[in-house]
Amino acid sequence: MPLGERARDKSESRYCGVETEFSNDMPHLLSFNIDGAFDFVLTPLVDPAYRPSQGSFGDKGPGALPVAGSDLVLSPAQWSSHVVGKISSWIDLDSDDEVLRRDSEIILKQELAWASHLSLQACLLPPPKGISCANYARCVNQILQSSSNLQLWLRIPLRKHEDGDPVDDESLGGDPIDAWETWNSFRLLCEHNNQLSIALDVLSSLPSSNSLARWFGEPVRAAILHTDSFLTNARGYPCLSKRHQKLVTGFFNHSVQVVISGGKTSVDLAANYSGNHVDSNKKHPLKLYLDYIGYLYQKMDPLPEQEQYELGYRDFLQSPLQPLMDNLEAQTYETFEKDTVKYTQYQRAVSKALLDRVPDEKASSVTTVLMVVGAGRGPLVRASLEAAEETSRKLKVYAVEKNPNAVITLHSLVKLEGWENLVTIISSDMRHWDAPEEADILVSELLGSFGDNELSPECLDGAQRFLKPDGISIPSSYTSFLQPITTTKLFNDVKAHNDLAHYETAYVVKFHKVARLAPCQPVFTFTHPDTSPNKDNQRYTKLKFEIPSDTGSALVHGFSGYFDSTLYKDVHLGIEPTMPTPNMFSWFPIYFPLRTPLCIKPGTPLEVHMWRCCDTSKVWYEWCVASPSPSPIHNSKGRSYWVGL
């Protein structure tokens, strides 16, 4: 039964499995463990003593695979919901022993064919035995080409050699052992196949946090917790170290299922299990471990409401808006207008600007002219009027909006609120409007996830024509930020399109299964108003990221982008991860993919170049990696992705 219930969270991490040895009495094995409150068993499908090259085996006769039970011993639903197949762990497809290698290849194919026949959802592949895994990967890749739906979980020990550790296996040639590198080789050889995922063997000692963090960008489906990785608390019950607890909570948050592995006991007990439900819970030898995992699951903080709402957006590629070329729909306005935090920040900024601009003694005599450019359905008009009221300043508002549909709503709003004497509605593109007077304050919210990517600079260039020389622009500046990430899920989603254009498009994404490999760095900054003579909205920046050396090697699938904006003086607004505006939901970050994922070895800086390019009809970004190995220039001439002017 599930570990617990969390509002709206239907992730698979609420199911807990148990690893068992081989048993040829599957019905008993299953009922013993299901009655023991586990949700599924991870169990061998074929007698581990069997070797194909040794011909007939046991009483099954020649040619028959000595399986744990015929397909008829369990119902199809039982096989598919409660059994994950464990491929024979003796296989070694990269052995120098040719007989062993061929036996391994034969049994792997046979067992996976059997698992498909049973409609299992997943099978666990044993860990690669040496540092080379090319033949293993090739065989698995061939099987993956056959387009069955079977998920393959490659078992990987959660281990990384840290500086100063003794190298514990001479056979590995003194190389540092980083299980992530084994995984990385395997999946590169298999071309990021999305039926291939990971089951991590969690051991009693854990590598560094930076090293662990890499796994959250990978398709980890299960974490196998061994009973000997548990501690014993003062009352004699099993528990986990703080670091292990944190890791397990991380797994729960990333849809990773826990599997408890307690060695052989469960099978022996299952064999003697009577099926008496009254006793069964008591009898399961791993009950206390399961209870503890359930306790960790249940004590997690509930998901904030906004997070619950956004669950469906996690790791989902969205094309960025074309806010100038396309008119937003009512639905979109509706969504963004709910972001009260954003408008509160604008109101604070306008208030401060009004107080700076009009001293108290002139509050009743001076009327400030404020223009909201890109007024939409009016939320910034309302925030500005509230700022005026709050500061007791007199305000005259122009609401400039290019979308005629939104203008209709604006007129209704003004009438409804009785703002006819305060607000003038202008149905025009701010870049072409011929203003009847100059503004003291220009308020706009034309920001994209990457700051300038919805062409705020170009729009405000047009609008600043009617700003007084000493006028104020809110926002006064914004900066974009970038950081390298591992995101197997998103890379695979981009790859699935199988064309160049999708590899060269920036997407809006609520990142979730992602590893952030280095701190963000600023990319482009725009300030407003900008009256410099050689004003140019083209930009070029080189960034050099240093991935912390205790991370180990890492694979870069691209970059996540953010922005931070100064609305006015100390009033900020933004999503940069170290200083996000709390509880604001109008922007998800942006994802710039790389056409070929790049493996970065420890201590090697990653040099990224980014350009903002403009011509008469559009703005676009180009990007590339220059070092350690140059990538193609992405999106040359905006061939794949651009924002229309």
Place this chain on the structure above:
Amino acid sequence: MPLGERARDKSESRYCGVETEFSNDMPHLLSFNIDGAFDFVLTPLVDPAYRPSQGSFGDKGPGALPVAGSDLVLSPAQWSSHVVGKISSWIDLDSDDEVLRRDSEIILKQELAWASHLSLQACLLPPPKGISCANYARCVNQILQSSSNLQLWLRIPLRKHEDGDPVDDESLGGDPIDAWETWNSFRLLCEHNNQLSIALDVLSSLPSSNSLARWFGEPVRAAILHTDSFLTNARGYPCLSKRHQKLVTGFFNHSVQVVISGGKTSVDLAANYSGNHVDSNKKHPLKLYLDYIGYLYQKMDPLPEQEQYELGYRDFLQSPLQPLMDNLEAQTYETFEKDTVKYTQYQRAVSKALLDRVPDEKASSVTTVLMVVGAGRGPLVRASLEAAEETSRKLKVYAVEKNPNAVITLHSLVKLEGWENLVTIISSDMRHWDAPEEADILVSELLGSFGDNELSPECLDGAQRFLKPDGISIPSSYTSFLQPITTTKLFNDVKAHNDLAHYETAYVVKFHKVARLAPCQPVFTFTHPDTSPNKDNQRYTKLKFEIPSDTGSALVHGFSGYFDSTLYKDVHLGIEPTMPTPNMFSWFPIYFPLRTPLCIKPGTPLEVHMWRCCDTSKVWYEWCVASPSPSPIHNSKGRSYWVGL
């Protein structure tokens, strides 16, 4: 005028150019140099003193580019045949000085637009100034996207820091200087665009031979020889060092044009040039250098006849034959039958086998049964009969052939030659023939460029059924070989197909513009007859290539494959580069591409895995790079390329 004439060789290397300074009298400049026997000039198109940011310039007025001459001063044919444009050498697109960077970008675009307007064939881009060239590459890449036909020659100094050399430029951060790496970054950023090629500046000292060899796999279009790279011989005439001579000959053989660069003198002289044809040859200050280059060109060995014949096949991708599924055409038999060397080797092998099998004293009493399996139109039947005659052994020949069209020719041949009592023609696939008796000797030639790739192993498995237990197979064994190569031309040809299948197909290729990066290594060996109980034609081999460290970094575009076959005892046949059968032309090598070219740093081994896989209907190869960074498994399940059984 061309440097000389070579039979059938119409390569561009017979033209020699001269580099000049800026002149605004193009007609004089051109006639002076053409009359001086050069074929083209490499000359600036725009006054080098001009800077876009400084506005109007000279007497051309604002907005007009100070070009060397209007399009009307030369005829279109003159512009296009005799002028290569030199882009202003002051440009620095990766400068930290933003004004210089923008000026550079503007002038680069203006000059290339002007060159396109003039229909020039090529322009020379100045060398990247620093170790970073990303912005330069981006601008060039944008221009290359515009699909003009203009070729861009990136000027690259032929320089590589060798161990022990002092690092000669502190500004490069103490990094070893390898101009190849600059080129490699530039072209990776530009995605191997095939309008981008190289003009090498040949300096007075040359890097190591291994390092130089890399350039022969690259699209080098011109070699610029500076007068100060020349020596002076005893009689006071300019000449080149032995190593320079060898390099220049290598350039001639690879369609690289020489350009002589002698600084400013030629322009000054051109200005005073009267156009008097009688004097002109004497007057050109670089005449002696040109004469010497002509002398080097003319003293090259003439191309062997076979090479002349194969000129059209150089670096051209051919799909390998499907010899089992398809029947060869008469034309193909005709071509292969001309390869007398091959049949001489077979005759030698059969002779030795006959002598071993039948002692002299039994020569007249014993008749040897010899079966030619895959007899085609009969050349191996003829070679076998000639061996019998040569050794005075009695022979009974069965000629087994599956192609009914070739069988018709065989019958004519037997009648024509009066072999009716010696030769029995069998119209059958050797794999299914029910032979009336067993053979002493089985003769076949079913070899492909990669040995087993035309399924000789599978065919001979079928044929060895009717070989006596002590019978002899000719060939008795064959081995395939592989080596990593740089081949920009072929990689681009594969890339042009823009699909996965072409990246995963092996092609037959007469390699020419190729750099062989490491010695060949053996891959798969088959021996015949093979009577082992667990016979299996599947194979798996790991290869570890070490690129000589004085090569520097290198880009691997894939692998060239060869074979060597032991026909009988010491009689070999093959194309492996260190021991090819001389003057044999039946086989070109094979090319296994890599989907993504791989840069190998000095001292890093390259680990390649190769599989030969079989199922009931086909045979195919899979291959991958495992180290330094894993590639995808190529051609999984033979999805892109296979040979039908």
